Amino acid sequence: MVKHVEPDQILVKMPSLRAVKSFVAAAKYQNFTRAAEALCVTQAAISRQIRELEASLGVELFKRAGRAVELTEAGTIFYDAAYLSFVNIAQAAQRIENSGKQKQELTICCSPAFSAFWLSSRLPSFFAANPDIDVNVVTTNNFLQMEPGVHPDVFINKASDPREGYHSIPLFYDLIFPVCSPLYLKQNPEIATLEGLRHTTLLNLSPYGRSQIAEHVDWGVWFNTLGIDIDVGIEGERHLFNANDYNMLIQMALNHQGVSLGWHQLVAPMIEQGWLVRAGDAEARFREKLHYLTYSENKKDNEAFCTFRDWFLKCIAEEPTSVVNAE
CATH class of the missing domain: 3.40.190.290 (D-Maltodextrin-Binding Protein; domain 2)
Structure with a gap:
């Protein structure tokens, strides 16, 4: 008999990593165009990913003023956690990559x-x-x-x-x-x-x-x-x-x-x-x-x-x- 696994609530509720990545870039550079350049995508793609993330969370993450953007209080909270998570992931990936090299x-x-x-x-x-x-x-x-x-x-x-x-x-x-x-x-x-x-x-x-x-x-x-x-x-x-x-x-x-x-x-x-x-x-x-x-x-x-x-x-x-x- 196949044993069914209960849904993992953390993973199920996890926002799209692609959207989070776009958000972190936009928050870091405080500009959607610069974020798009940093990630080698279009500015429209960045805007779309952030709109989807805001819809998923039910809050606005940015205050928009022309081309410049500024984090809301919710955006600041989310950025602090997301940025550190990406740093940890990047460093772990680097260690794994280096472990396979003949150094x-x-x-x-x-x-x-x-x-x-x-x-x-x-x-x-x-x-x-x-x-x-x-x-x-x-x-x-x-x-x-x-x-x-x-x-x-x-x-x-x-x-x-x-x-x-x-x-x-x-x-x-x-x-x-x-x-x-x-x-x-x-x-x-x-x-x-x-x-x-x-x-x-x-x-x-x-x-x-x-x-x-x-x-x-x-x-x-x-x-x-x-x-x-x-x-x-x-x-x-x-x-x-x-x-x-x-x-x-x-x-x-x-x-x-x-x-x-x-x-x-x-x-x-x-x-x-x-x-x-x-x-x-x-x-x-x-x-x-x-x-x-x-x-x-x-x-x-x-x-x-x-x-x-x-x-x-x-x-x-x-x-x-x-x-x-x-x-």
């Missing part, structure tokens, strides 16, 4: 800090030299638990070979020192000494939510590396601000709100431009804390990946903490 594309996964402070300032040169390669950047602090459907070709983090089928190239180690704004240093010259640092406002990187990034370095670890025992959890003369978002800490430092630890590869460009300065000469080198370029083994002979890898390693080789040249 050179790479998906790179890294931390938000590395993306914001290192990668973003250098990628323009890569794009300029390689306009035929598209790069997708996925930032996360959860490298071991990627979202379903996300399969990066390249990881840039501190985990060597984080999953099966990937290979890692050592890049550089951590060089960490205090940074602040020039104004903050001028107002607090005592922070040029370790003793002065202990009593200033410290912007501290909290470990919460960062367990999948790497072993953690905060102010307590940094001072301890220099042979100074300081408990960042004890209140005293020093004011302590904790956040697990490194981007936020650096922005606060730029806003003259305290001293943050600076990872050389992330803050060097801001120091070169004078936005940040080092607070004293003290620094801690963590030669065992390496960062890696980890890539999918099925990409090792891929042209786009090889181009990106060579460009990336050349950039990294310029870092003072680079271990690339040792390979």
